[in-house]
Amino acid sequence: MEGQFWDSMETLSRDELKKLQLFRLKDTIRRAASSLFYRSKFKQHQITADALHSLEDIQHFPFTTRQDLSTHYPFGILSIERSEVVRFHSSTGAYAPKKGIFYSRDDLSSWASIVARSFNTAGLVTTDIMQVMTDFGLHPTSHGCELGGEELGLLVIPAGNISMHRHIQLMKELGTTVLYLPAGILPSLIDAFYELNLNPSVDTELRLLIVGESPLNEEEKKKYENILRIPIHRSYGILEINSPGMAIECEQQQGMHIWEDYYLIEIIDPQTLKNLPAGEWGELVITTLNQEAMPLIRYQTGDITRIIEEPCPCGRTHRRIDNTTRRSDELFFIQGRALYPSQIAETLKRVPEVGDNYVIYLDTVDNNDQLIVEVEVVDNLYLDNYGKLECLTKNISSRIFEETKIQPKIKLVQNNYFLEQNYKNLKQVVDRRKKV
Amino acid sequence: MSIKQLSIFLENKSGRLNEVLDVLGEKKINIAALSVADTSEYGILRLIVSDPVEAVNLLKNKNFSVNLTDVIGLETPPEAGSLAKILKPFAEANISIEYMYAFTMKDKGIVVMRTSNRQLAFKIIEEKKLKIITLEEIFKF
Numbered sequence: 001m002e003g004q005f006w007d008s009m010e011t012l013s014r015d016e017l018k019k020l021q022l023f024r025l026k027d028t029i030r031r032a033a034s035s036l037f038y039r040s041k042f043k044q045h046q047i048t049a050d051a052l053h054s055l056e057d058i059q060h061f062p063f064t065t066r067q068d069l070s071t072h073y074p075f076g077i078l079s080i081e082r083s084e085v086v087r088f089h090s091s092t093g094a095y096a097p098k099k100g101i102f103y104s105r106d107d108l109s110s111w112a113s114i115v116a117r118s119f120n121t122a123g124l125v126t127t128d129i130m131q132v133m134t135d136f137g138l139h140p141t142s143h144g145c146e147l148g149g150e151e152l153g154l155l156v157i158p159a160g161n162i163s164m165h166r167h168i169q170l171m172k173e174l175g176t177t178v179l180y181l182p183a184g185i186l187p188s189l190i191d192a193f194y195e196l197n198l199n200p201s202v203d204t205e206l207r208l209l210i211v212g213e214s215p216l217n218e219e220e221k222k223k224y225e226n227i228l229r230i231p232i233h234r235s236y237g238i239l240e241i242n243s244p245g246m247a248i249e250c251e252q253q254q255g256m257h258i259w260e261d262y263y264l265i266e267i268i269d270p271q272t273l274k275n276l277p278a279g280e281w282g283e284l285v286i287t288t289l290n291q292e293a294m295p296l297i298r299y300q301t302g303d304i305t306r307i308i309e310e311p312c313p314c315g316r317t318h319r320r321i322d323n324t325t326r327r328s329d330e331l332f333f334i335q336g337r338a339l340y341p342s343q344i345a346e347t348l349k350r351v352p353e354v355g356d357n358y359v360i361y362l363d364t365v366d367n368n369d370q371l372i373v374e375v376e377v378v379d380n381l382y383l384d385n386y387g388k389l390e391c392l393t394k395n396i397s398s399r400i401f402e403e404t405k406i407q408p409k410i411k412l413v414q415n416n417y418f419l420e421q422n423y424k425n426l427k428q429v430v431d432r433r434k435k436v
Numbered sequence: 437m438s439i440k441q442l443s444i445f446l447e448n449k450s451g452r453l454n455e456v457l458d459v460l461g462e463k464k465i466n467i468a469a470l471s472v473a474d475t476s477e478y479g480i481l482r483l484i485v486s487d488p489v490e491a492v493n494l495l496k497n498k499n500f501s502v503n504l505t506d507v508i509g510l511e512t513p514p515e516a517g518s519l520a521k522i523l524k525p526f527a528e529a530n531i532s533i534e535y536m537y538a539f540t541m542k543d544k545g546i547v548v549m550r551t552s553n554r555q556l557a558f559k560i561i562e563e564k565k566l567k568i569i570t571l572e573e574i575f576k577f
Contacts, residue, residue, distance in 0.1 A: 384443035
């Protein structure tokens with residue numbers, strides 16, 4: 001079909017693609033070596049770009065971890081002059097491990113291009129009107145949707161963080177055909193349609209949803225597609241590299257094509273850090289091939305997935321990755337947002353009336369995710385006064401909201417409550433959500 | 437003048453109240469009055485007991501969150517309207533009552549209350565010659 005692909009890269013033969021990868025990889029290693037971080041890391045491992053003769057040689061290079069990113073935040077991994085940098089993105093919480101990424105002018109245009117390619121792959125065309133439902137701000141996703149959507153020629157509505165009812169008004173007013181949204185807010189979107197007594201497939205022009213940010217398993221996807229009667233395409237991207245734009249489902253909806261001209265992918269065992277054979281589930285490791293300002297070498301994403309080796313009927317030669325429904329670290333997803341327990345821990349440390357120990361429960365209430373934080377009251381002066389306890393609950397709850405943008409429910413328990421339950425053996429995060 | 441009341445924080449879990457009562461029962465500590473209100477998540481158990489200091493120690497050793505609160509105990513004559521008459525001057529002096537509960541002993545009514553501005557509250561009690569009741573008197577009955 002004419003115009004089916006965004007660019008000729010998508011159908012490059014595997015051999016040509018690998019040749020291009022090796023060429024770009026050598027270039028990337030050289031470029032990375034101009035950052036303080038990689039210069040010393042390569043030196044320590046006595047390795048240079050000359051050691052690369054094949055793509056497999058990447059396995060001789062050291063990993064880059066999320067800890068490395070925090071430790072060298074913000075400028076340590078920058079590979080170009082600061083004057084060449086035009087954009088910075090980062091995580092929003094004050095107490096999440098720090099991650100930041102810089103873009104050069106060329107990075108922004110290649111990002112726009114890879115997002116445009118992704119949206120094209122999902123089946124979007126220039127007449128589409130895309131409403132972006134993720135927050136605009138420090139986090140890159142909304143900006144990436146805007147850049148890529150405009151590159152493809154869509155009409156982009158940068159709706160961002162507005163009420164669900166206003167979102168639906170906009171859809172009606174402008175005839176929105178496509179939504180980009182975090183998978184985790186699908187339940188509240190469905191609730192809002194229901195409240196307004198609207199059937200999205202009849203009463204709106206919506207024809208396709210692209211979800212990202214938080215994972216969506218096969219059963220959930222089927223469920224939501226059945227309710228909405230609109231196809232849902234999953235996509236993958238990470239803040240540290242490109243979000244969105246790294247991988248997306250084509251019309252086959254059987255795994256997400258990851259753009260191998262931009263990213264060299266490996267799957268490792270998160271415990272032994274050994275590379276796993278093709279097709280096995282493990283942690284996704286990515287080496288960027290097209291990032292100028294901040295190339296990352298063998299970055300451990302923390303996402304557990306597998307590579308689907310079989311060629312896709314759609315004709316794209318770039319391999320697909322499966323759902324990333326698990327993490328190798330403590331990160332968890334709630335209401336479409338990624339949270340680290342450390343964000344809760346650090347927030348609680350700033351409330352003197354409660355202890356440092358806590359347990360996070362994730363529940364399903366009326367089909368929506370609920371975050372429950374159980375924490376001990378240690379200040380005995382609070383013990384004889386419901387008013388004070390109520391204030392304390394509100395205080396903690398608003399502080400956690402500030403940090404995470406999730407409205408939690410606070411469950412106060414007595415001092416030493418966790419001691420009795422042998423806190424060390426308790427799970428920090430207990431996921432009791434109903435699985436579809 | 438004040439009565440030492442036990443305030444115990446209880447998370448809303450069946451059996452918690454029993455655990456407290458068992459600890460006190462084992463050491464033969466008597467309970468004269470008890471009040472518990474609950475929100476959906478937790479409750480505050482308030483107790484008037486024969487030996488509050490000992491009770492606090494026992495409960496603390498069992499990891500309960502407990503403390504002592506000063507409350508005022510007043511005797512009310514066994515006749516209609518007597519409580520209203522007692523409380524009126526407090527209201528007139530803008531003293532708010534944070535909580536109160538009442539019980540009877542023999543033919544006497546007793547109200548236990550926690551008020552704001554306790555100094556002023558005691559002044560009113562003195563002026564109006566209200567009958568304060570002490571812990572010793574409660575357990576003498």
